[in-house]
Amino acid sequence: MTKAASKSMATKAASARVDGRRERGRSSHKRIVEAMMELIVGGDLAPSAARVAEEAGIGLRTVFRHFDDMDALYAEITATITEQVMPIVSAPYPDQDWRANVRDMVRRRVRVFETTLPFRLAANIKRYQSPFLMGQYGKVVMLERELLLRLLPGDVLTDRIGVEALCAALSFQNWRVLRHDQGLSAEEAGTVVMHMVETLMATIGGTA
Numbered sequence: 580m581t582k583a584a585s586k587s588m589a590t591k592a593a594s595a596r597v598d599g600r601r602e603r604g605r606s607s608h609k610r611i612v613e614a615m616m617e618l619i620v621g622g623d624l625a626p627s628a629a630r631v632a633e634e635a636g637i638g639l640r641t642v643f644r645h646f647d648d649m650d651a652l653y654a655e656i657t658a659t660i661t662e663q664v665m666p667i668v669s670a671p672y673p674d675q676d677w678r679a680n681v682r683d684m685v686r687r688r689v690r691v692f693e694t695t696l697p698f699r700l701a702a703n704i705k706r707y708q709s710p711f712l713m714g715q716y717g718k719v720v721m722l723e724r725e726l727l728l729r730l731l732p733g734d735v736l737t738d739r740i741g742v743e744a745l746c747a748a749l750s751f752q753n754w755r756v757l758r759h760d761q762g763l764s765a766e767e768a769g770t771v772v773m774h775m776v777e778t779l780m781a782t783i784g785g786t787a
Contacts, residue, residue, distance in 0.1 A: 608645045610635040612655050616698070624701040628652075650711040653702070657715060660698055664691045668722075672730065678780050680730045684749065685776055688723075689769040692754040699751060700759065723750060741783035748775040 614635035618626040628649060632639040646652045667687050672680040692699075706712035724746050728736065736742060747753060749772070757768035 607635070607637055607641055610637060611642055611645055611652065612659065615652055616656055616659070619697050619701045622697075624697070625704050649705075650709055653705070653709065654711055656698065660695055664694060667691055668726070677730055677732050677735065681727070681745070681776060681780060682773070684727065684730065685769070685773050688749055688754070689765070689772065692751055693758075693765045695751075696754070696758060700755065703755070719751070735783055738783050741779060744779050745776065745783065748772060748779060 611631060615626060615631050618630060618634055623630065626634075628642050629639055631652070632642045635642070642652075646655070667690055670687075672683060702712045702716065706716050727746060727749055728742070731742065731745075753772065753775075754768060757763045757771055758765065763771065
């Protein structure tokens with residue numbers, strides 16, 4: 580075998596080893612995120628890094644090679660969930676009466692809230708110890724509010740108490756109380772939210 584051929588084979592072998600390490604790294608990264616999400620969905624709302632490693636079938640050191648701390652893991656999960664729900668949240672509303680659009684928003688939020696319920700319950704538990712989760716909480720609350728305000732006409736926006744009541748009725752915190760604290764099914768909770776919203780819309784701004 581010539582020196583050139585030998586060198587080429589060695590280069591290919593080294594490249595294969597690098598590619599293999601990268602593939603194993605991507606696989607481990609994915610397994611860690613999936614394990615964390617599965618634990619949360621399964622009811623463990625505050626899993627430790629050791630528990631995540633066990634669920635993923637990898638070593639604890641591997642978890643921290645991919646994620647410096649639990650906040651980094653929460654950030655990855657947040658990005659994954661956001662990618663899933665943003666098409667629902669950001670879809671344009673039809674050119675129709677504002678009440679019809681708010682009803683549409685209720686249906687959208689029921690879908691989004693139910694999809695994200697276990698993860699937001701977990702985040703609610705940990706946000707007081709996590710600067711990242713606390714920051715995300717504030718951003719989501721503000722986004723929920725802004726999206727509703729965009730649907731309301733000027734004469735409705737002048738009814739501050741009515742607007743605040745609508746914001747509360749359409750908030751995740753209200754959904755959490757209905758689903759988690761009061762133990763309602765998703766269908767029952769959705770019916771309650773729609774009833775609250777319809778009642779408010781019938782009087783908000785002083786017009787039916």
